[in-house]
Amino acid sequence: MRTAAGVEACLPIRSDMDLVWVRQHVRQAAGRLGFGLVEQTKLVTAASELARNTLVHGGGGQMETAPVSDGPVRGLRLTFSDEGPGIPDLERALTDGYTSGDGLGMGLGGARRLVHSFTVDSTPGVGTTVTVVSWASRAPRSREGH
Amino acid sequence: MPEHEALGEHGSPAREVGEFLRRRGEQIAQRWADEPLFRTVFTVSRDEAVEAGKIVVDALAQVADTDQVHDPDAAGFTLVREQLSRMGAARSRAGFTTAQVSNDVDALRPPVENLLVSDLPDAPSDLVRGCTTALTVLMGTLRLVVLETALSEGQALIERQRLQLLEVATPVIKLWDGIVAVPLIGTLDSARSQVVMETLLEAVVDQHARFAILDITGVPTVDSLVAQHLMKTVAAARLMGAECVVSGIRPAIAQTIVHLGLDLGTVITRASLADALAYALHELGADIVNATPGGAGRR
Amino acid sequence: MSHDFSRQMTGHVPVLRLGDVLLVTLQGDLDDSTAQQLQQDIGEAIVDSGVTGVVIDISGVEIVDSFLGRVLAEIAANASLLAARTVVAGMRPAVAITLVELGLTLPGLRTALTTEAALELLSGQQPVTRAGGSGRERR
Structure with a gap:
């Protein structure tokens, strides 16, 4: 995969209002990259879930956005990072129904289903970084059957 | 022939080729205009084909100047990528296989090589060999770029058709x-x-x-x-x-x-x-x- | 980076009374505290006015995440305790697809295509559509 990365923007996640900025920023960025309405809505929703995780469980942090490309297909990479307590049991955190804060326990597991690639890097006591990528076209969707 | 005296004092064979391409650009473009690749794409006027040929020659000269004859990602090629993909796509649409398009691009080399050799009648054989080798590599790279653009063009076409098919197959x-x-x-x-x-x-x-x-x-x-x-x-x-x-x-x-x-x-x-x-x-x-x-x- | 203030709501969402029904129209992007405030406002409005139905028009809402989804479900549950039925109207297709993919089928929530359909539904002219019977859609 060829990715022409480069961080485009970095948004703080410190309050409820920041979640609104995160959603609007992701929507605009995805729109500029030619995302269809459904893919755009999925990515914005995933961003909202992940940003809320960063705020509620990570004690605040930031989101970085970077456009990526794979041949002619363009996409958006979002990186959420915090310096919070980390996720002790990642496997469990990705299971539906697991929740340790507000929400219906759809946070991580739900967000994972809304994007094309999803990676979590968490060290207890150091912090958590979640990176997701979504593509503007249906073509490279490779998440069939997981 | 004053030119080839200058040859040999300059840098690498690749740069010699770059200089040659610039010098003979008009003639090369004229000869290319009669080759199938240009002739069949620019059907309206021959002048247009010559013009397109000159742009490609210029790009090749630029690539040669920077000693990147082997590099399909060289900056010079990016300028003509769109032009080349148009030509490649036109040939593909006309029903030519990738191998045939490849041959078309290959056919551009002999006229240039002949010109190059006739430009160097008294040059040392080492230099002649170096220059023809550099030219061959350069034209090979050009072929690669054309094929690459033709292929990605084809892929984009398949993708477009796939999406169209999806829509057609879903009547509400x-x-x-x-x-x-x-x-x-x-x-x-x-x-x-x-x-x-x-x-x-x-x-x-x-x-x-x-x-x-x-x-x-x-x-x-x-x-x-x-x-x-x-x-x-x-x-x-x-x-x-x-x-x-x-x-x-x-x-x-x-x-x-x-x-x-x-x-x-x-x-x-x-x-x-x-x-x-x-x-x-x-x-x-x-x-x-x-x-x-x-x-x-x-x- | 430019912030688009026009699409965002803060503070209170107006709750209108229409006969026996409270009508709430959500627009744009709600921040969490506004959503929670709305939940409280609706509860109080039901008690004050004694209405028997609540219609929440979300046709102007571009995303519903698990937080807002939970708020909607809780508004309906609270209203039901106060003897009022809640209908969520006008959810956009992209929002619905995303919610289902997220795993949130909001079982028990009454839904309608439009505000008009929701009002008809509350007045008993039409059978009720209930969202996500099983609520267990998984990959």
Whole structure:
């Protein structure tokens, strides 16, 4: 995969209002990259879930956005990072129904289903970084059957 | 010949080639204009072909200047990539195989090589060999760039057609005020299921449809992934305030669904499209008058 | 980076009374505290006015995440305790698809295509569509 990365923007996640900025920023960025309405809505929703995780469980942090490309297909990479307590049991955190804060326990597991690639890097006591990528076209969707 | 005296004092053979290309650009372009690659693409006027040829020669000269004759990503090529892809695509559209396009590009080399050799009658054989080698490598790289652009062009075309096919294969039909249906025919894969879901839900909004019928009579097999997509469509329709009915589940598919241990649970299913329509009409309060005993409600 | 203030709501969402029904229209992007405030406002409005129905028009809402989804479900549950029925109207297809993919089928929530359909539904002219019977859609 060829990715022409480069961080485009970095948004703080410190309050409820920041979640609104995160959603609007992701929507605009995805729109500029030619995302269809459904893919755009999925990515914005995933961003909202992940940003809320960063705020509620990570004690605040930031989101970085970077456009990526794979041949002619363009996409958006979002990186959420915090310096919070980390996720002790990642496997469990990705299971539906697991929740340790507000929400219906759809946070991580739900967000994972809304994007094309999803990676979590968490060290207890150091912090958590979640990176997701979504593509503007249906073509490279490779998440069939997981 | 004063030129070749200058040759040899300059840097690498590649740069010599760059200088030669600049010097002889007009002549090369004239010769290329008669080659199939240019002749068949620029059919309207020969001048246009010569002009295009000159742009390509300039790009090659620029690549040679920077000693990057072997590098398809060299900056010089980016300038002509679009032009080359147009030429490659035109040849592909005309039904030429990639190998033939490759030969077309190859045919551009001999005229240039002849010119180059005739430019160096008294030059040391080492230099001549170095220059022709550099030219050969450069033209080989050009061929690679053309093929690369032609291939990605082809891929983009396939992708466009695939999306068109997806749309064509998903007609949403209004059956009644407030009732829409999608008769699905052929294999459902994940991408198509996605399109079906989006198209059907859009139609629900546009038509103010309280009922949406997914008829899968023409679908040969349903695997667990497709069954999940069907259930997701039903769930999404409900969130929007519409009811989704799945009709035409053939016995073999019903067996598969049971076999896979899938719980279609709350999904409303009917044997045929007619049954589904009758159900939806009844729910809308539009009952069918001429009832046939045991029948599916002939109108 | 430019912020688009026009699409965002803060503070209170107006709750209108229409006969026996409360009508709430959500627009744009709700921040969490506004959503929670709305939940409280609706509860109080039901008690004050004694209405029997609540219609929440979300046709102007571009995303519903698990937080807002939970708020909607809780508004309905609270209203039901106060003897009022809640209908969520006008959810956009992209929002519905996303919610289902997220795993949130909001079982028990009444839904309608439009505000008009929701009002008809509350006045008992039409059968009720209930969202996500099983609520267990998984990949």
